[in-house]
Amino acid sequence: MSPSREEKVAEYFNCSIRERAVFEAGIKLAAVYHQFIGTPISASNAESLERAIEEGVKVQPFVEDVKVSVDRSRLREKKNEYDYQSLTGEMLDVLVKIKIKNIRVTSRMRYIKDVRYPLMYVEEISED
Amino acid sequence: MSPSREEKVAEYFNCSIRERAVFEAGIKLAAVYHQFIGTPISASNAESLERAIEEGVKVQPFVEDVKVSVDRSRLREKKNEYDYQSLTGEMLDVLVKIKIKNIRVTSRMRYIKDVRYPLMYVEEISED
Amino acid sequence: MSPSREEKVAEYFNCSIRERAVFEAGIKLAAVYHQFIGTPISASNAESLERAIEEGVKVQPFVEDVKVSVDRSRLREKKNEYDYQSLTGEMLDVLVKIKIKNIRVTSRMRYIKDVRYPLMYVEEISED
Amino acid sequence: MSPSREEKVAEYFNCSIRERAVFEAGIKLAAVYHQFIGTPISASNAESLERAIEEGVKVQPFVEDVKVSVDRSRLREKKNEYDYQSLTGEMLDVLVKIKIKNIRVTSRMRYIKDVRYPLMYVEEISED
Numbered sequence: 185m186s187p188s189r190e191e192k193v194a195e196y197f198n199c200s201i202r203e204r205a206v207f208e209a210g211i212k213l214a215a216v217y218h219q220f221i222g223t224p225i226s227a228s229n230a231e232s233l234e235r236a237i238e239e240g241v242k243v244q245p246f247v248e249d250v251k252v253s254v255d256r257s258r259l260r261e262k263k264n265e266y267d268y269q270s271l272t273g274e275m276l277d278v279l280v281k282i283k284i285k286n287i288r289v290t291s292r293m294r295y296i297k298d299v300r301y302p303l304m305y306v307e308e309i310s311e312d
Numbered sequence: 313m314s315p316s317r318e319e320k321v322a323e324y325f326n327c328s329i330r331e332r333a334v335f336e337a338g339i340k341l342a343a344v345y346h347q348f349i350g351t352p353i354s355a356s357n358a359e360s361l362e363r364a365i366e367e368g369v370k371v372q373p374f375v376e377d378v379k380v381s382v383d384r385s386r387l388r389e390k391k392n393e394y395d396y397q398s399l400t401g402e403m404l405d406v407l408v409k410i411k412i413k414n415i416r417v418t419s420r421m422r423y424i425k426d427v428r429y430p431l432m433y434v435e436e437i438s439e440d
Numbered sequence: 441m442s443p444s445r446e447e448k449v450a451e452y453f454n455c456s457i458r459e460r461a462v463f464e465a466g467i468k469l470a471a472v473y474h475q476f477i478g479t480p481i482s483a484s485n486a487e488s489l490e491r492a493i494e495e496g497v498k499v500q501p502f503v504e505d506v507k508v509s510v511d512r513s514r515l516r517e518k519k520n521e522y523d524y525q526s527l528t529g530e531m532l533d534v535l536v537k538i539k540i541k542n543i544r545v546t547s548r549m550r551y552i553k554d555v556r557y558p559l560m561y562v563e564e565i566s567e568d
Numbered sequence: 569m570s571p572s573r574e575e576k577v578a579e580y581f582n583c584s585i586r587e588r589a590v591f592e593a594g595i596k597l598a599a600v601y602h603q604f605i606g607t608p609i610s611a612s613n614a615e616s617l618e619r620a621i622e623e624g625v626k627v628q629p630f631v632e633d634v635k636v637s638v639d640r641s642r643l644r645e646k647k648n649e650y651d652y653q654s655l656t657g658e659m660l661d662v663l664v665k666i667k668i669k670n671i672r673v674t675s676r677m678r679y680i681k682d683v684r685y686p687l688m689y690v691e692e693i694s695e696d
Contacts, residue, residue, distance in 0.1 A: 189394055189683050196680070196689040199590065206587045207675070207690055210594025218602035219351055221526060222477035224343070229367035236364030239357035245393035265373035266317055266557055270477060273526060291591070296580070299573050301522055305580040306591055317555050324552070324561040331462045334455065335547070335562055338466025346474035349654060350605035394685055398605060401654060419463070424452070427445050429650055433452040434463055445650055475607055480599070485623035492620030495613035501649035521629035522573055 205284045206306060208246050209291035212280045213304040216241060216252070217273060217293065225275075226268040227261050230254045233271070241280060248283040252276070273302030286312040333412045334434060336374050337419035340408045341432040344369060344380070345401060345421065353403075354396040355389050358382045361399070369408060376411040380404070401430030414440040461540045462562060464502050465547035468536045469560040472497060472508070473529060473549065481531075482524040483517050486510045489527070497536060504539040508532070529558030542568040589668045590690060592630050593675035596664045597688040600625060600636070601657060601677065609659075610652040611645050614638045617655070625664060632667040636660070657686030670696040 197204050216237055225233060234252045241250040255275045260267045277294040290307040325332050344365055353361060362380045369378040383403045388395045405422040418436040423429070453460050472493055481489060490508045497506040511531045516523045533550040546564040551557070581588050600621055609617060618636045625634040639659045644651045658679045666673040674692040679685070 189392055192683050193394065193680075193685070193687060193689075196687060196691075198692050199690040203587060203590045203690065203693065206583065207590045207594040207688075210591040211598040211688055214595040214598035215352070215602045218478050218599045220347075222474055223347055224368045224371050226371040229364070229371050232360075232364045232367040236357070236360045239360040240352045243352045243354040243357050243396040264317055266321065266555065268371040270529060272528070296577075299522065299576050301577070303577060303580060304591075304595055305577075306583040306587065307580075308582050309587065320555050321552075321557070321559060321561075324559060324563075326564055327462065327562040331459060331562065331565065334459045334463045335466040335560075338463040339470040339560055342467040342470035343474045346471045346606050350602055394683065398657060400656070424449075427448050427650065429449070431449060431452060432463075432467055433449075434455040434459065435452075436454050437459065445648055449650065471608070475604075479603055480624045480627045482627040485620070485627050488616075488620045488623040492613070492616045495616040496608045499608045499610040499613050499652040520573055522577065524627040 201284050202287050202309065202311070205246070205282045205287045205289045206291075206309065208284070209280055209282045209289045209306065210304065212241055212244060212247060212250075212282070213278060213291055213293045215244070216276070216278050217302070217304075221271055221273060223271045224268050225254065225259065225271045227256065227259045230256060230259060237278075246282050246284050247280065248288065249279075249281040251279040276302065288312075329413050330415050330437065330439070333374070333410045333415045333417045334419075334437065336412070337408055337410045337417045337434065338432065340369055340372060340375060340378075340410070341406060341419055341421045343372070344404070344406050345430070345432075349399055349401060351399040352396050353382065353387065353399045355384065355387045358384060358387060365406075374410050374412050375408065376416065377407075377409040379407040404430065416440075457541050458543050458565065458567070461502070461538045461543045461545045462547075462565065464540070465536055465538045465545045465562065466560065468497055468500060468503060468506075468538070469534060469547055469549045471500070472532070472534050473558070473560075477527055477529060479527040480524050481510065481515065481527045483512065483515045486512060486515060493534075502538050502540050503536065504544065505535075505537040507535040532558065544568075585669050586671050586693060586695070589630070589666045589671045589673045590675075590693065592668070593664055593666045593673045593690065594688065596625055596628060596631060596634075596666070597662060597675055597677045599628070600660070600662050601686070601688075605655055605657060607655040608652050609638065609643065609655045611640065611643045614640060614643060621662075630666050630668050631664065632672065633663075633665040635663040660686065672696075
C-alpha cells in the first residue's frame with residue numbers, strides 16, 4: 185500500500201508530535217492575522233466576518249476548534265458613507281485548538297494592554 | 313452649519329461624479345481581490361466566505377449592491393487534512409454596483425479564459 | 441491577424457477611455473492598501489517595503505508612475521523584540537499615475553486628518 | 569526594577585522555550601504566506617519583493633535569519649500590459665531561523681510536488 189498524503193508530509197518534520205502541534209498553532213494564528221487585517225468592518229458585518237474567519241481556520245489541517253471574536257466596543261455604527269474601519273489586531277480575539285494524535289494545543293491571539301501588542305501565545309499543551 | 317464628512321471628502325476629487333463612481337468601483341473590486349486571495353477554502357466554507365466578502369464590500373462607501381460567488385467546480389471535498397486550497401482569482405466572480413447621486417456603475421471581476429486573467433471591468437454606466 | 445490580448449480585454453469595457461483610466465487608478469490604490477496593510481514594519485525595513493510596493497504597482501497594466509512613502513514619524517526604532525508595528529493606512533502616502541492612450545490620471549491615497557480616513561481620490565485627469 | 573516587555577510577554581506562554589521557538593517559526597512562515605500571496609509579480613520585481621519579504625520577517629521577534637526566493641521559472645517576462653501574475657504558494661521558498669535563548673529552529677515553506685502543497689515544516693531544532 186502506498187503511503188497516504190499525511191504520511192508523506194509527516195516525513196518532512198524533524199521534531200516531536202508535540203512540537204509539530206505547537207508549530208501548527210502558530211501557523212493558524214498568523215494566518216488569521218495576516219489574511220484578514222485590513223478587511224473593511226463595521227458593527228453590521230462583524231458577525232459574518234467572525235464566522236468566515238472561523239470557517240477558514242477549520243478547513244486547515246489539525247484544527248479541533250476555533251473561536252473568533254471582534255471587539256464591538258471598537259466599532260462604529262454606520263451613520264454616513266465613511267463610518268467603517270479596517271480590521272486591526274487590537275480588535276481581534278482568536279482561540280485555536282490543535283489536535284495531532286494524542287496532543288492538544290490551545291493557542292490564542294489577543295491584544296495585551298500591558299505590552300500594547302496583539303500577542304500570539306500558547307495557553308496550554310495537554311496529552312491524552 | 314459645518315460641512316459634513318462627505319462634503320469634505322468630495323472636495324478632494326477633481327473629476328465628475330460619473331468618473332468618481334467608476335473610480336470607487338475599481339477600489340471595491342481590487343479590495344476583494346487583494347484582501348481575500350490566499351484565504352483557505354474548501355467546499356465546506358465557500359458559502360460563509362462569499363457572504364463575508366459581500367458584507368465587507370457593503371460597509372464601504374457608495375455600494376448599492378454586491379454579489380460574490382466562488383466557483384465550486386474548482387474546490388475539493390475534504391477527505392484528508394490537506395484537502396483545502398487557497399482562494400485564487402480564477403475562482404472568483406464578483407459583481408459590484410456603485411451609486412453616487414444619479415449615477416450607477418456596474419462593475420465586475422471574473423476569470424476570462426480567452427486572456428487567462430481575472431479581469432476587472434466596467435459593464436455599464438447609467439444615469440437616472 | 442488575430443486580436444491582441446489588450447484588444448480582447450478592451451471589448452469588455454462599456455465606458456470611455458477616460459473612465460477606464462480612472463477605474464484602473466482605483467484598482468491600483470486599493471491593491472496597495474489591501475495587499476500590504478498588516479505587513480510588519482519598523483524604521484529598518486520601511487524603505488525596502490516602499491520600493492517593493494512601488495515595483496508591485498508598476499508591473500500592473502497602464503501604470504506610468506508610482507511613489508509610495510511610509511510616514512517615518514509613526515515608526516519606532518527597534519529597541520526590543522516587540523518594537524515593530526503593522527503597516528496601517530494612516531502611515532501610507534501613495535501616488536499613482538495611470539496612462540491609457542492620450543489620457544493621464546493622477547490618483548492618490550493618503551490619510552486626511554480632517555476626516556480621520558485614509559482617502560483614495562482623483563487629483564487630476566488630463567488629455568494630451 | 570520593573571519587568572521588561574519581554575519578561576511580561578514570556579509569562580503568557582505555558583510551554584518550554586523549545587516549544588515556543590517552534591511556535592514562533594510557524595507564525596513567521598504563515599505571516600509570509602498570508603500577507604504576500606496575491607501580490608502582483610513579474611520577472612522585473614521579483615527581487616525587490618524577495619528583499620522586502622525578508623526585511624519584513626526580520627523585524628519580527630526572535631528571527632535570526634531568513635531567506636526568501638521566488639521561482640523565476642514560473643514568471644513571465646512583461647511583453648504586454650497583462651504579463652504579470654499574482655504571487656502564489658507554488659512560487660515561494662522561504663527559510664526562517666528562529667533563536668530564543670539557547671534554542672535554534674530551522675523552518676521552511678516550499679512547494680512539495682509529491683503532495684501538491686506549499687508545505688510549512690520544521691527542518692531542525694538544535695540546542696547550544
